[in-house]
Amino acid sequence: MPTLTKLYSMDEAAKHNKQDDCWLVIDGKVYDVTSYMEEHPGGDDVLVAATGKDATDDFEDAGHSQSARELMEQYCIGELDPSTAPKIPELKIYKKEQPKDxxxxxxxxxxxxxxxxxxxxxxxxxxxxxxxxxxx
Missing domain, CATH: 1.20.5 (Single alpha-helices involved in coiled-coils or other helix-helix interfaces)
Incomplete structure (x- = not known):
């Protein structure tokens, strides 16, 4: 029997933004890192600062090791509902005129x-x- 994955909205995940209740959204997954706050090598303030948004870029920029990536799986509590994910604005491309003589x-x-x-x-x-x- 397949495991059902709980879906969370971005608004719901953003409400968990304190040291004693901290959720992160990384790569479309929601992590409850409350119990990991004191163990995090970068400090708990780094984790709290990454709440309320998609923290994927913050996570990748920090250069986490493979063991850190494996460790975070135990804190995964569900996935981000794609319909509530922040929309990336569409890039508009303007055609540049050819230079005139x-x-x-x-x-x-x-x-x-x-x-x-x-x-x-x-x-x-x-x-x-x-x-x-x-x-x-």
């Missing part, structure tokens, strides 16, 4: 910033008029 960029700038070429042309005409009038 210099001529296209210059034409785009001229269309958007028509005042600059017009001002240069106007200043040139005035300057030419001043130079012409001084020669007379």
């Amino acid at each position: 210099f001529g296209e960029k210059l034409m785009d700038m001229a269309k958007h910033y028509w005042a600059v070429p017009a001002a240069v042309a106007g200043i040139s005409i005035v300057a030419a008029g001043v130079v012409y009038s001084r020669k007379k």
Whole structure:
């Protein structure tokens, strides 16, 4: 007869966030580590700090040994209900436009910033008029 696994919601697991009542969620499994608090080599504050969230990354970042992974199995009390697991936001990918050549960029700038070429042309005409009038 198969063993039935108890499912816990993330909210339910998060309520157990004290030194005398501490549950962790790691790799989709729920662990009651209350009785292990004093024995934990990293201290009990590390375990309490990992409550209320998916602590998988914290566990992996600490570099636990194979024996630590085997030891944690005795504290497993069930699995996280997948429907209550925190959702990972979907990554949105934006398509970057192909770079334009210099001529296209210059034409785009001229269309958007028509005042600059017009001002240069106007200043040139005035300057030419001043130079012409001084020669007379």
